[in-house]
Amino acid sequence: PAAFYCGLLNSQPMGFYSPSQLVQDAKRHDIEVRPVDINCSGWESTLEKPSRQGEIASTQPAIRLGFQRIKGLKQNTAQRIIEARNNAPINDLKDITHRAMIDKGDLARLTEGGAFKTLSGHRYQTHWQARGLMPESPLLGSQGANARTSVSTHIDETPVILPAPIETDDLRADYTSLGLTLGRHPMAMLREQHDLPFHRCKRATDLTKINHGRFVRIAGIVTGRQRPSSASGVLFLTIEDETDNINVVIWTRVLETYRAAVTQGRLLLIKGVLERKASVIHVIAGHIEDLSIYLEHFSLKSRDFK
Known part of the structure; x- marks a missing residue:
């Protein structure tokens, strides 16, 4: 079943069922579905070794959602991320942004898709960290580089810890960016x-x-x-x-x-x-x-x- 769901997710858009329906149905059948992750995801959804216990969960692979689930994310950006982490482990947001040459638009899309949660903890923290990543301007030359270094150093020396989004905010971001959620179903919250x-x-x-x-x-x-x-x-x-x-x-x-x-x-x-x-x-x-x-x-x- 896990391979079947994974194949359908990678074949979208097609057929009667949306990605959200497929994920919800997989979860109801005790198949573990994992989020898009900067450290683990490929362009397409993939199968991974399960970690949960259960009659079905322990025998079926887990599904790892791919970068293609993030609305608007360019495939070549995802490929550069994969190549960069294959060359060396990802240290932090600044490291992967620089090595994979992630532009401002795709950095925002990855953030909204929750792809940096293993690095920063949650979307709000990622947004804050991303604001400090100032690309060097060709008009400013070395002054731009110095300004970027100054800002980065300031952030490193005075870290700001933001509160995590409330559940409904995370849910809205999930559906807006991914078209699905791995959190609670909206009806459970409304009920x-x-x-x-x-x-x-x-x-x-x-x-x-x-x-x-x-x-x-x-x-x-x-x-x-x-x-x-x-x-x-x-x-x-x-x-x-x-x-x-x-x-x-x-x-x-x-x-x-x-x-x-x-x-x-x-x-x-x-x-x-x-x-x-x-x-x-x-x-x-x-x-x-x-x-x-x-x-x-x-x-x-x-x-x-x-």
């Missing part, structure tokens, strides 16, 4: 806020214990929409929460009533009737509410097919 309606919604795993024909309230992030021409106007929706995916059927009449929410919403609360046949479970939607405002600043996109 903890009892002033929001999500704590009253059933999770995907809860649906397995509910009888056919019962009313249910569910909520999740939209990961896919399908409206096959052979389905007579019926739309099939997939939403994801912290436990699994939920399949939702939206009849034409309901679709016309809640068209804006269905076609544009990223986070939906759905009231409907649960239907099951053996192990197959889906929800027939009756009422749909768009609560995407609670995902503001997250970069979450669905896969839409016709």
Whole structure:
């Protein structure tokens, strides 16, 4: 399974499942997924020796996310990083920035992608350290070099330790840069806020214990929409929460009533009737509410097919 997930991650963009869905599903199957790391990652995702215990985790390789997951990062920059660390271990942010000739834009992208966490601890600390890496200006000549040395020396002599980002800030940065997170699922965080309606919604795993024909309230992030021409106007929706995916059927009449929410919403609360046949479970939607405002600043996109 780990090799399968890794192969799909390296084949993106393709198919019905997004990188976020693949990573969430791998984690649910007890496969260890490791973050992009300046010391370990290749351009593509790779398999590594597992370190966790468990019936599956101990027998399956871990997946190391590759630099290609970082939005906008140039492949030749990643290749220079790999060559530099193969020649000598990375000492710190300044060392790898200089040896791999990382420009300002890619330095920011690597920082936002969390690639320097093993060097600096967290994104805020990396941002602070990166501000002190002043490239030499050809207009300033030796004065520019002296200024850079002066700033670097000042930073070395007076280190500043910044507090780590709060969980929601890290989550936003993960989705914006990587399109996925290895932290907690957004729904798990939203469900903890009892002033929001999500704590009253059933999770995907809860649906397995509910009888056919019962009313249910569910909520999740939209990961896919399908409206096959052979389905007579019926739309099939997939939403994801912290436990699994939920399949939702939206009849034409309901679709016309809640068209804006269905076609544009990223986070939906759905009231409907649960239907099951053996192990197959889906929800027939009756009422749909768009609560995407609670995902503001997250970069979450669905896969839409016709």
